[in-house]
Amino acid sequence: MNRTPDSPPPLAVRISSAPEQLAGLTPLLEAAHSAVGDVPALLELAKAAAEAAPLPGEGRTAFLWEILASVTAVDVAAGRAIEPHLDAAAILAQATGQPALDGRDRPDLDGVRSDGAWGVFAAEAAGQRLEAKPADSGFLLQGAKPWCSLAAQLDHAVVTAHLGDGGRAAFAVDLHAQGVSFEDPQWTSRGLREIPSGTVHFAAVPAVPLGDAGWYYRRPGFAWGGMGVAACWLGGAVAVARGFRASLLTAADGGRTPDQLALAHLGEIDRTLTALTGYLARTAARIDAGELTDTGAWSEALRIRGAVATAAERIQTLVSQNLGPGPLAFDEVYGKRMADLALYIRQHHAMRDDAQLGALTLKGEHPW
Incomplete structure (x- = not known):
């Protein structure tokens, strides 16, 4: 899975950070590309990501989500490997009141060291x-x-x-x-x-x-962590969309101009991803402003997770319908990405999560 010398570097997924800040993720994304399929390398990547990633709710939540989305856009399994490590770092920091897993020496937690994966x-x-x-x-x-x-x-x-x-x-x-x-x-x-x-x-x-007792579920970080998983799903959807656009450009270069259906589907994908990144940007800003620290945080997590999961499945369907069986049968990267993302999204419980959100909405926890 190594890039050829003349291939472009992996692209970050932008939610709201400045381009120069995202450019700093290139070494991490290069490492993710090199680690595809190599679990020990993926766990080393998780530790490297923890050194670069801010904690949620401390002023740079959008950048944390950009790291998660960007690594997942390189390889869905890589995102799935690093997300729990970064979530654990946040949980330990919230529990102990000090940073954790950031590469610096930390005291043992009554005998359980904070280093490692x-x-x-x-x-x-x-x-x-x-x-x-x-x-x-x-x-x-x-x-x-x-x-x-x-x-x-x-x-x-x-x-x-x-x-x-x-x-x-x-x-x-x-x-x-x-x-x-x-x-x-x-x-x-x-x-x-x-x-x-x-x-x-x-x-x-x-x-x-x-x-x-109950602290793990009461803390606002529980909802924030759920949103971080959604950022990974977003990254996987962006990768599918980027692959679709690239395939249309390749076909056009070969004389096969995309038809109206392909263009309409690419347009739907564009507005869907643009809306999602804007939604995550606003939500990250609200978290950093201290607005999502009560029970309403979980309602927002359910909204974001549902919106991203639904959009990712829709994007997979549109791309699969347009490209047909060929890449599923013969393109290893495409086939792996589609299978990885389909399983990862099943962490969302679909209508059951919507029912939970509906119950909270009925009680008055809604922005409209």
């Missing part, structure tokens, strides 16, 4: 339950956690676990600790093939609490 494991599944039990030295994790992407290759994770009183809390855990074991994920997916997600088992594993 991090994941965030907060999913739940029927028949699997992770519990946090009080112990003399803090808490011990007992049980199983599903959907733990790249767990066996990570160093640490932020995990959510059930408490004895029925609540849930977040914990930092060392994935190299005694008592941690990894189930073979049996990952048969054609999308995100290098990012397998499986079950991790914990047998009396020491863990450091991050906030009190």
Whole structure:
């Protein structure tokens, strides 16, 4: 996947930053291009991205999202690899009140070092339950956690676990600790093939609490992190759109002028992406201004995630209809991008998330 010497450098995805600021991302995007399909290199990329990325809500949220979108536009799996590491950095900073994972030495979190590659494991599944039990030295994790992407290759994770009183809390855990074991994920997916997600088992594993019961979900950073995932989806959609435009230009150079349908679809894609980047720019500015720190932050996250997921699926459909089966069958980069993005977007729960937003809207949490 290395570029040829005369090929252009990967392009950043602009939300609102100045061009000269985005130009500084070129080395990171070059590294993302070189790391495609190489999981250890992707995890090194995640650590490098953490050194460049600001924390959400501290004045440069749009630039954080531009990093996520831009890396994902290079390779969807690369974005999927770096996003949890950057989210973990934000969670640790919000919990401890100090920067984390930025390349500088940090004290241990009661025995769990803050260096290395991090994941965030907060999913739940029927028949699997992770519990946090009080112990003399803090808490011990007992049980199983599903959907733990790249767990066996990570160093640490932020995990959510059930408490004895029925609540849930977040914990930092060392994935190299005694008592941690990894189930073979049996990952048969054609999308995100290098990012397998499986079950991790914990047998009396020491863990450091991050906030009190419910803090992980109450904090505005929970919503901000959900928007960061949407920024990755946006980057994947931009990559699909860029590939479509390039294919039309190549066809035109060969004497096949795009017809009205192709141009109409390219026009729809343009106005859709322009509207989305404007929406993310405004929302990032609101976060930095302190306007999205209460329960309304989650409503906004649901709006952004729904808008981006719907748009990305629409763009994939338009491009696939226009280009036909050829690139799906014979273009490795195109086929990988389409499969990766289709699976990644399924983190959005479609109508179920809209139903959640509708319930919040019914209570009065809406801007109109």
